[in-house]
Amino acid sequence: MYPAPFAYLRATSWTQAIDWLQEHGDDAKLLAGGQSLVPMMNLRLVQASHVIDLNAIPSAGIDRAGDVLTVDALTRHAELEESPLLADACPMLGEAAGLIGNIRVRHRGTIGGSVAHADPSAELPCALVALRATIRVLGPRGERRIPASAFFMSFFTTALEPAEVVVGVDVPIPPGTTGSAFLETVRRTGDFAIVGVAAAVRLDASGTCTDVGVAVAGTGDRPEDLSEPAAAIVGTTVEDERVAEASRAVADATQPRGDERASSDYRRRLTQVLTRRALGSARDRARASAAR
């Protein structure tokens, strides 16, 4: 019930946080929302010598610069859910954030935290992979920009080097009409996703699909980038039959794990179903925004 004692440091800038990480090494933990870290500390699954509180670092929030959406790492899930800018430019991200846990968790949890935590069932990492987002990382040797698909490496394992922190996420907003959707299957409201699918579809002026991004959460040790098998819809007008074909290809391409939450077969089934639904929904949204 009680975490082990730790020394508390409150960072007011990223560089300060990084300096402290360097100084205190692996036993120092970064505290953003705390909604994943603190339960583990309460259960003594994680112990920290130092906790570096990031909540006093000014956040740049959500912004748009041309065709890139920049999201500060300290943006809360609830902010993502409610952002009008996001709802307009990239609704799927807010949609994914709105499915995380419960409202209290969303008031504190951050996108940076979710990304750094790298739970393979988590919504935001999956969405970011489908969106071809870039993770902005800051460390002792300066800034790095890592594509999301390369950032998430395995269960709770990322490309972060020691003393590096996630400071933001850049989401490309390609020209033309796009539509996106995030869907997941849970056993109970607020539960971790058994499988989650993020889909983004780009249409040209004639309604033909020029690009698609699909990522799946919960099937493996990280979000799976399955845009390639989903590309069966590229060059088509994304009729339901093409969508069905693409979703079968996506499901065939995945090797889902089986565990106490669900069997491998069921996860594959869910992958197919959710991909079909998410692609269909993304297409419908793209068409609707084209019509506007």
Next chain:
Amino acid sequence: MIDKTRVTFTVNDSPTEVWVWPHQSLLQVLRDELGHTEVKYGCGEGVCGTCTVLLDGESINACLVFAVQVDGQSVTTVQGLGEGRSTHPLQDRFLELGASQCGFCTPGMLLVAHEFLSRRPDAGREEIRSALAGNLCRCTGYTKILDAVEAFARERETGPGGEREA
């Protein structure tokens, strides 16, 4: 050598100062140091909602925030809802409509409902249902809790006579 830190914040608008270890949760400090036992321990994972408090007006899990983090902020518990010893109209609806059985989830439910309706006073029953989905109850089946919150919301909109400020 880890020192205690002084934390200054308000609890239900009352200025409060306490010396805490960094690893002490806001929940623990509220209950054990400050006597606010209306904030409950239910799971320590942020799942059940019995430790709900408002931090600068936003509902959070007090079990997942360290007390040192809230320096300079305001904390509201269910006892901050009413005025003195009288009950808030939302609490009255809970009483009238049987929304409380064992009562353990009630403080958290009241706070989340109150916060939600403050932002969305026009919310309908299904939106209220979604808003309360993060607070678990094992006794009531939720129906009467929704009855009470909805009744309060509708009353506040059309109100018999006076303004009832949330």
Next chain:
Amino acid sequence: MTPGAERTGTRDPSLNVVGRSVTGADFVQKVQGSLAYADDWHLPGMLYGKIVRAQVPSARIVAVDLSAALEVPGVVSVLTAADVPHNNMSEEASGLGMTAVSMPVLAGDRIRYGGEPVALVAAETAEVAERAAELVLVETESLPGVFSPDEALAPDAPHVHEGGNTLVEWTIRRGDADRALAGAPVVVEETYRSQRVDHAYLEPEAGVGWIDADGVLTLRVATQVIEHARTIARILQLPEKSVRVSGTYMGGGFGGKEDMTVEPYIALLTWRTRRPVKMVWSRQESLLARPKRHPFTMHYRTGATEDGRILAQKIRIVADGGAYPLLSPRVLFAGAVAAAGPYRVPDVDIVSTAIFTNTVPSSAMRGFGAMQVALAYEGQMDRLAEALDLDPVEVRRRNALQQGDILPTGEHAETEVALLETIDAALNALGPRPDGADGRLFGRGFGCSMQPYGRARYFADTASCWLTLQRDGSLVIRIGVTDLGGGQAASLSQIAGEILGVPLEKISVYIADSALTPHAGGTFATRQLYMSGNAVLQTARELRALIAPVAADLLATDDADGLVFADGSVREPQGGGSVSIQELVRACEDRQVSTSHLSTFRAETGEFDPRTGQGKTFPDYTYGTHAVDVEVDRDTGQVRVLRYVACHDVGRAINPLRVQGQIQGGVAQGVGYALSEEIRLEEGMITSSLFADYLIPTAADLPDIEPIVLEIGPGKGPFGARGIGEPAIAPCAAAIASAIADAIGARLAELPMTPERVLRAMQDRPLGADPRGGAHPRQPGGPTGAS
């Protein structure tokens, strides 16, 4: 708004208070957050206790090394089995079928389940206690264990206890079921399985102990049973007068606070350290080690005539009892008695068994055995309907018990059985079926149940109450009931207020103190209304009879019995004079007539012969039907409950709002049981003790639950009430299974009915195909025509 706020809703205009939906004072405290639960209690010098639990399911304890723990600054005491004066948790055998297996308070030489208590720590802070507990080294030598009834019953299976792995076996037989089945035109057979579930009350187990000024070991604890004071005394080898248990208002119980939880551990530490001690279990500890609902495997063979009348039932129930008996014998007894459901069955053969395994013990949980079997007996009725191409409602009509019918135990259904009325009411309330347009899969189902209320008669149950009318016209009720949050205490005020005419605002209730309130028995077995309600009723009537002559004298009338006690006064029935209760009390004092009275209500007793399985069992039953509309996602198997109607005949609703609340709460637990809750074990150890992984329904997982409270057949409770706490959960899984079967054309017989299992039951048909090819249960029809 003050306590006593009312919503009228009584059908009987001759009753003033009973039948009203009034609020009690504890509810005001609950909405204000000021009610002090067990953990909300702090005493100067208080220590904190923590249990050291076994990390393996089956082992010999080689050594327990306390040295590292003792060195932690702030640790005051560390205890092991040797420090327990009488290291035995079990009560005296008080029921038929209780075995001689004892359960240690702290395991001494053997560990029999993962989580079993091995040592105890008391420290200055809860944190230090937790840290020190982690440092207690329990050296073990693993022993082979058995982790399921099948494993435990295999030849040469290791024994959990000496004497073999059968914990208890009950037999109920009437007639010759084998012969009847052999000759039956139709036989349906199925094996049904239910899972381990947890009570998941929001308030974890908690309590504080201290030694009072008179040297009495006092425990203030969240418990359903204050009578455990006796057991605690025995464990500490103290005279009974030296232990006092005060029960707090609980944040939920549901049977999980019926056996002792923290009590013996707090008691040991308090007695050893002579300082107050608090113990609060962590949620994860509770999920790991708190006794669970018995998983049941239920094999049913049901024989019937061509027109659907049951000829015989052959039933085999096997339950996983876990490592120690606790209440298994009684749970399996209730399961056996209720196994055939609310239906006539001429020839019946029921064997109901619990088996020892090296897992967390199974014990009491709302429904208590009689609930698990509803999935099976209702499933059989639906299968019969399917096999005979009959309307499932008609099958119930042809078999439903009526008052006077013989039950499998040879008893008669003593009270009116309004089962058919509940079926009608529930199905009618659902109205027209949802439109299955654009390929969506909807299903409608219902489930019936009979659930006992009151303890089995051979317990010779009693409940005592002490009422005192005070000089200012107020009434004090003292009664040992414990309050789970179902308004138990508040209902008693209504009953007393009805008889004695004292307004509710002038009634206070003192409950749950083993030293100061007359014992009324624990809050379990849906017995409180029947027992304590009757105790209050009886005491109030007797008190009234004692003081009425004084009132008659004051009013100069001869007719003491005809006087009306209401609204704070006593008056003649046809106008005339009246006298206030205050005046009456003063007059009684002048005449040395006591206005304080204690009485004991004794339930009917009876004998049961375990060899024949015939005799007297439960005093009565509550009947009900739940009707459900679901939608099944044909591609993911997810089940959404769209509408849920729950109808019970409660005889008399003392407090309609509370009765509705009990029904709704029971349904919510039942839906979780049906669809999502499960405690999973692997090699005897729980696979996850996170609350995040224990899936109880949220508000978004349930529709509005629509209770229909019927008051048709008077029961044996006060004013003809029947209990409702457990009955509310009994039909849920059956109703939902029935609805899913209607939607997908396949019937699940295993709980929980997870999306994956539902999908599998649809037999992996390709996406988009209609799974309802072939025969499926007909939709429930219209009214049964019951009178």
